[in-house]
Amino acid sequence: MTVRVEPSVLGGTIYAPASKSSMQRACAAALAAGGTTLIKNPGRSNDDQAAIGVISALGAEIRQTPEGLEVTSSGVHASKDEVFCGESGLGIRMFTPLVAMNRGPININGEGSLKTRPMDFFDSILPQLGVTIHSNEGKLPLTVEGPLQPADIRIDGSLSSQFLTGLLLAYAASGANGVTISVDNLKSKPYVDLTLEVMKAFGMNVPENRNYEAFHFGQPKTAAAATRSYTVEGDWSGAAFLLVAGAIAGDIVVEGLDTFSTQADKAVLQALMQSGAGLSIEANQIAIRKMPLKAFHFDATDCPDLFPPLVALAACCSGTTVIEGVDRLAHKESNRGLTLQEEFGKMGVEITLQGNLMLIKGADQIKGAVLNSHHDHRIAMAGAVAALRADGPCTIGHASAINKSYPDFFDHIARLGAKVDISQ
Numbered sequence: 001m002t003v004r005v006e007p008s009v010l011g012g013t014i015y016a017p018a019s020k021s022s023m024q025r026a027c028a029a030a031l032a033a034g035g036t037t038l039i040k041n042p043g044r045s046n047d048d049q050a051a052i053g054v055i056s057a058l059g060a061e062i063r064q065t066p067e068g069l070e071v072t073s074s075g076v077h078a079s080k081d082e083v084f085c086g087e088s089g090l091g092i093r094m095f096t097p098l099v100a101m102n103r104g105p106i107n108i109n110g111e112g113s114l115k116t117r118p119m120d121f122f123d124s125i126l127p128q129l130g131v132t133i134h135s136n137e138g139k140l141p142l143t144v145e146g147p148l149q150p151a152d153i154r155i156d157g158s159l160s161s162q163f164l165t166g167l168l169l170a171y172a173a174s175g176a177n178g179v180t181i182s183v184d185n186l187k188s189k190p191y192v193d194l195t196l197e198v199m200k201a202f203g204m205n206v207p208e209n210r211n212y213e214a215f216h217f218g219q220p221k222t223a224a225a226a227t228r229s230y231t232v233e234g235d236w237s238g239a240a241f242l243l244v245a246g247a248i249a250g251d252i253v254v255e256g257l258d259t260f261s262t263q264a265d266k267a268v269l270q271a272l273m274q275s276g277a278g279l280s281i282e283a284n285q286i287a288i289r290k291m292p293l294k295a296f297h298f299d300a301t302d303c304p305d306l307f308p309p310l311v312a313l314a315a316c317c318s319g320t321t322v323i324e325g326v327d328r329l330a331h332k333e334s335n336r337g338l339t340l341q342e343e344f345g346k347m348g349v350e351i352t353l354q355g356n357l358m359l360i361k362g363a364d365q366i367k368g369a370v371l372n373s374h375h376d377h378r379i380a381m382a383g384a385v386a387a388l389r390a391d392g393p394c395t396i397g398h399a400s401a402i403n404k405s406y407p408d409f410f411d412h413i414a415r416l417g418a419k420v421d422i423s424q
């Protein structure tokens with residue numbers, strides 16, 4: 001799919017999409033905690049659909065109801081010997097420890113960029129938990145055979161928090177009692193807060209968080225399998241693109257975001273404030289309008305998904321913006337430091353990578369250009385947002401990448417007044 005975006009002025013109100021981080025965790029917790037869960041406001045992105053497929057393969061029964069998705073589970077009892085995680089990094093890293101609760105061998109696979117993302121963490125960690133694992137030299141496909149037995153372990157949290165998210169869920173679901181996961185150098189910490197929050201909402205045994213360096217599981221409470229409902233949060237990661245679009249080209253309102261959320265990407269508000277954006281924050285809606293913008297300094301180490309929208313913002317700021325945390329970008333859907341540099345370069349926006357820093361020089365005028373998403377949803381959305389302020393149309397190749405997290409993205413910006421033309 002190729003999308004052409006013309007320079008546009010935005011106005012109106014839009015409801016934020018469902019968060020795939022919240023939705024995928026809800027699926028995992030519904031499987032792991034057992035009982036019957038009504039997931040309200042379920043997401044329908046590709047990553048969300050992959051999560052639904054995984055929990056179904058692991059024995060959960062799923063029913064669409066007018067109120068949401070009803071998941072009934074009696075724990076992990078695989079009905080298939082294969083699970084497919086699509087292109088979701090969170091999916092494979094969160095579900096692999098849960099898959100490893102199963103006794104028989106299960107093959108775990110995925111597609112696209114997921115095939116090249118590192119999974120060697122599991123090669124060294126799972127055997128310490130009584131799990132047999134075979135990987136393709138630290139990449140997909142994986143075969144795991146459990147059952148996983150929780151034990152004191154020490155892990156490296158510097159590459160991704162997603163492995164820890166999976167272990168926390170699997171430990172709780174495996175009756176962990178008196179064991180500790182020690183973590184060195186944890187990154188993306190707020191994502192772990194979200195995991196713990198979802199575990200709590202599902203009545204799971206929540207470990208004590210000792211300053212993100214150790215997670216200690218005490219005595220589990222014995223509770224009968226419950227009936228519960230969980231509402232998927234609005235997505236700060238997807239909404240960050242809308243908010244930046246409002247700051248550079250509009251006067252818009254975004255609804256459905258929880259300002260008390262633990263989502264990492266809520267931090268977009270800090271960057272917007274620093275840049276001088278015309279923000280007004282209320283309990284359930286954020287209004288944002290175009291104002292003269294100035295360069296800002298932001299540390300995205302713990303919220304790496306904000307790099308693409310913040311680069312689009314920085315491109316419209318006077319002066320040079322500095323964003324820290326480039327090291328976190330190498331193993332996403334693309335190597336985002338390089339893809340942002342290449343694609344924004346085509347629009348006349350100069351990006352310098354200096355060790356762990358990204359320097360973005362605000363452009364006097366963004367140029368219309370032919371862009372390539374590199375099959376990365378956040379690059380496609382960042383390009384589309386910057387295009388709103390270009391001197392002519394931009395086209396974005398492989399734009400269907402947005403389906404990974406925000407299938408309604410082009411529809412939403414078009415509803416806000418962006419001139420968008422989609423061709424297959």
Ligand SMILES: O=C(O)C1=C[C@@H](OP(=O)(O)O)[C@@H](O)[C@H](O)C1
Nearest residue numbers: 021090159160161162188191305
């Ligand atoms: O747990 C999650 O929902 C996520 C964690 C982050 O990954 P890392 O922990 O690898 O930074 C983030 O980039 C990803 O999009 C979603």
Ligand SMILES: C=C(OP(=O)(O)O)C(=O)O
Nearest residue numbers: 087088089090305332333
């Ligand atoms: C990196 C991302 O997701 P994941 O790691 O779950 O594939 C993302 O959504 O930008």
